[in-house]
Amino acid sequence: MLSPSLLKSFVEIVGPENVFTDKADLVAYSYDAAVLDAVVPGAVLRPVTTEALGAAVRVCNENRLPLTVRGAGTNLSGGTIPDAGGVVIVTNGLNRILEINEADMYARVEPGVVTAKLAAAVEAKGLFYPPDPGSQSVSTLGGNVAENAGGLRGLKYGVTRDYVMGLEFFDVDGNIVKTGSRTVKCATGYNLTALMVGSEGTLGVLKEIILKLIPLPTHRKSMIAVFDKIEAASETVAAIIAARIVPATLEFMDNFTIRAVEADSKVGLPTDAAALLLIEVDGHPAMVEEDADKVAAICEQRGALSVRVAGDAAERDKVWEARRRALSALAKTKPTLVLEDATVPRSKIPDMVRAIQEISRTYDLSIGTFGHAGDGNLHPTILTDKRDKAEWARVESAIEAIFDKALSMGGTLSGEHGIGTAKSGFMEKETSPATIVYSRRIKAALDPNNILNPGKIIGRAEGA
Ligand SMILES: Cc1cc2nc3c(=O)[nH]c(=O)nc-3n(C[C@H](O)[C@H](O)[C@H](O)COP(=O)(O)OP(=O)(O)OC[C@H]3O[C@@H](n4cnc5c(N)ncnc54)[C@H](O)[C@@H]3O)c2cc1C
Numbered sequence: 001m002l003s004p005s006l007l008k009s010f011v012e013i014v015g016p017e018n019v020f021t022d023k024a025d026l027v028a029y030s031y032d033a034a035v036l037d038a039v040v041p042g043a044v045l046r047p048v049t050t051e052a053l054g055a056a057v058r059v060c061n062e063n064r065l066p067l068t069v070r071g072a073g074t075n076l077s078g079g080t081i082p083d084a085g086g087v088v089i090v091t092n093g094l095n096r097i098l099e100i101n102e103a104d105m106y107a108r109v110e111p112g113v114v115t116a117k118l119a120a121a122v123e124a125k126g127l128f129y130p131p132d133p134g135s136q137s138v139s140t141l142g143g144n145v146a147e148n149a150g151g152l153r154g155l156k157y158g159v160t161r162d163y164v165m166g167l168e169f170f171d172v173d174g175n176i177v178k179t180g181s182r183t184v185k186c187a188t189g190y191n192l193t194a195l196m197v198g199s200e201g202t203l204g205v206l207k208e209i210i211l212k213l214i215p216l217p218t219h220r221k222s223m224i225a226v227f228d229k230i231e232a233a234s235e236t237v238a239a240i241i242a243a244r245i246v247p248a249t250l251e252f253m254d255n256f257t258i259r260a261v262e263a264d265s266k267v268g269l270p271t272d273a274a275a276l277l278l279i280e281v282d283g284h285p286a287m288v289e290e291d292a293d294k295v296a297a298i299c300e301q302r303g304a305l306s307v308r309v310a311g312d313a314a315e316r317d318k319v320w321e322a323r324r325r326a327l328s329a330l331a332k333t334k335p336t337l338v339l340e341d342a343t344v345p346r347s348k349i350p351d352m353v354r355a356i357q358e359i360s361r362t363y364d365l366s367i368g369t370f371g372h373a374g375d376g377n378l379h380p381t382i383l384t385d386k387r388d389k390a391e392w393a394r395v396e397s398a399i400e401a402i403f404d405k406a407l408s409m410g411g412t413l414s415g416e417h418g419i420g421t422a423k424s425g426f427m428e429k430e431t432s433p434a435t436i437v438y439s440r441r442i443k444a445a446l447d448p449n450n451i452l453n454p455g456k457i458i459g460r461a462e463g464a
Contacts, residue, residue: 002042002087006063010045010087013055018046018093029070029088034078034422035338035386041068041082048093050110050207056089057205058174064449069201071112071143074135076339077420079147079200084454089205091142097121098208105213106165106182111142111206115149118211127213130157133416134324142206148198150416152323155374156248156282157214159416161197166210169196172447182210195442200418201453203446217282220248221292222316223309225277225299226270230254230357232303233275234350237373239298240279241346245291249280249320250374252353257326257368257381264329265322273305277373278323280316326370327381334366334383338395342406343415346376355405356380363398365391377415403429424459 002010002021010019020026021043030038042065047053060067066086073080082088091112098108102125109118115136119129132151133139139149145167150159166180179192196204227233237250253261253269253276262269269276277299281291296307310316331337344352353369356378360367371379380402384395403413403426413423413430428436439458443450454460 002065006059006065007043009059010043010056013059014045014047014052018048020044020046029073029090030081032073032078032080033076034081034420035336036078036081036422039081039083039085041088042085044088044090046090046093050094053089053091053094053205053207054170054174054176056087056174057170057172060087060451061172061174061449064451066451066454067205068453069142069146069205071140071146072114072135072138074139075143075147075420076341076417077414077422079418079420079453079456081421083421086451091140094142095140100125100127100213101182102127104182107211107213108182109141109209109211111140111145111209113141115139115141115144122213123216126216128216129163129211129213131160131163134327141209141211145197145206145209146200147418148416150372150375150377152249152251152320152372154372154377154416155250156246161194163212164193164197164209165212167193167196167206168208169204169206171204172449172452176207177204180210198418200420200456202443202456202458203452205452217248219285219288220280220282220316221288221309222278222280222319223292223296223307224269224319225279225296225304225307226273227275227277227303228273228305229303230275230353231350233277234353234373236277236299236302236304237349238347239302240295241374243294243298245281245294245298247279247291247295247374248282249278249372251278251323251371252276252349252373252378253278253323253326253370254353254368256366257330257370260329260333260368261322261326264332265325267318267322269322277304278319280320323370327379330368330381330383334385336384336386338382338384338399339417340380340382340399340402341377341414341417342380342402342411343375343377344406344409344411346374348409348411349373349376349378351409352376352378352406352411356402359398359401359405363394363401365394365398367398372415375415376411400426419457421456421459424455424457427458
């Protein structure tokens, strides 16, 4: 519960219609897409101007009140669970596309703009904003920047980080900090943009984002390669990369995932296949044809039973929509879904796929695996029921085993889903004790009262 005088300040800043304190309303802001315990905030604020956003941040700091910023709440690492209490500031009222500059190829947006909305707006002008997380129809660009979100096109086009040209954000005192610019080049000052990307709301609150746009590719070709052996599919991924071909998308689905997606979407996926690769090449027409032929030849050499090319845009969109629904399709199969994000160097994809199968057998768990295999980013997805305590204990051991395997192969804890609280306890395994101390020093310098999403990424120092 917040004090009446504090609530009065927030009402003055954002308006009475944008301060929520009813328990029934607050529950909706107590959880996100991670499987973690919910924590109900003391209040939710919904600023509709950036001035109000900055003023709310300032009041939180003056009153030592923890603050968690929330876009759409789709993150998978507990980043928007207000563990420390305090307020949640939701950004869906800051949803304006401020500018799409065709001549200089950038867009300026408020943080609450939905990712797919920007992508569609720039595409209507023949431009392209490539980062396309599976959640893009609801996720916000502020959330994408704060998580350094990836997507299906990461292999060729990179991730959110590669498109952030500049930012304006509020420091903990509510002052505006500017970093980067609308220019292609900018060497002014510290690279605060890089510090903010992936900072999960722990170092500042994003106010405005300048995003790079590129020309929309004129041609695309999508294909589905069907395999009767999972190893053949994973080895084909490594072979395509080794052949120096860079498809826009190179996605993997195992049989468990194929069956779940087909049951959910009925797009005609072969449910008896051991694995599928969904591949898209794009660019200049001649190059698209050449790359598509090369990819198909590699798939066949590596034992694909068939390689089907999507006949038209409608067929292509149907397949990609089905892929984007993989997570929700899997979620329908069991009460609890734990989506992991361990990522390995691309050549290690076959080893990682094998390791996940072994872990599934060792811990006697159903694990569906899909993901951005071309980036080395697999999503082993454990289907379970958290109420079954014995099984849940095996799930926790399996998660640790997945992280250990990925790290032993030179991989990382998180390809794209961030750390939040879900993985903060594992940070030291990938980095070093000094890395955590160094990061905590940055946090303490920029947020001395520890009010900005406290406890996320680097946990809490002893006594904090
Ligand atoms: C079905 C599904 C599919 C997904 N697919 C992908 C995928 O393909 N690739 C991928 O990378 N992720 C994926 N995700 C994860 C998630 O969608 C991304 O992390 C996304 O970037 C989160 O955006 P959001 O608006 O929901 O942010 P939220 O979940 O609301 O917030 C995420 C983090 O950003 C911080 N934050 C939000 N706004 C601001 C701001 N204005 N200033 C400072 N900090 C802020 C929050 O405090 C939090 O720490 C998926 C999730 C789901 C549920």
